[in-house]
Amino acid sequence: MAAPVEINHVKAQGIVRITWDDGHSGEYPREHLRGYCPCALCQGHEPAVEKRFVEVPDVGLDAIEPVGNYAVCFRWSDGHVTGIYTFDYLRSLCPCSECEKN
Numbered sequence: 681m682a683a684p685v686e687i688n689h690v691k692a693q694g695i696v697r698i699t700w701d702d703g704h705s706g707e708y709p710r711e712h713l714r715g716y717c718p719c720a721l722c723q724g725h726e727p728a729v730e731k732r733f734v735e736v737p738d739v740g741l742d743a744i745e746p747v748g749n750y751a752v753c754f755r756w757s758d759g760h761v762t763g764i765y766t767f768d769y770l771r772s773l774c775p776c777s778e779c780e781k782n
């Protein structure tokens with residue numbers, strides 16, 4: 681499992697840049713990360729085949745907090761903090777063209 685070595689919130693660009701321990705790095709637009717929040721509120725309790733996208737335009741990011749050594753929690757400006765983004769899940773959200781092929 682890949683783990684992030686660096687997570688940078690680049691406020692001016694509205695992105696979160698994640699560098700992984702396998703050398704990969706991805707730039708995640710904030711709305712993309714917020715939209716694919718993995719919590720039960722956003723994704724529903726029933727297992728869905730497709731990830732659901734919750735649209736929160738112009739969402740801000742107040743803080744990024746580590747959860748154990750397997751996940752991170754984002755504190756969003758809309759008050760939403762219940763999403764625990766495991767490293768695997770975070771990696772699967774990488775919007776770069778290389779990852780999108782998989």
Ligand SMILES: [Zn+2]
Pocket residue numbers: 717718719720721722723760762763
């Ligand atoms: Zn959520």
Ligand SMILES: [Zn+2]
Pocket residue numbers: 704705706774775776777778779780
């Ligand atoms: Zn990628």
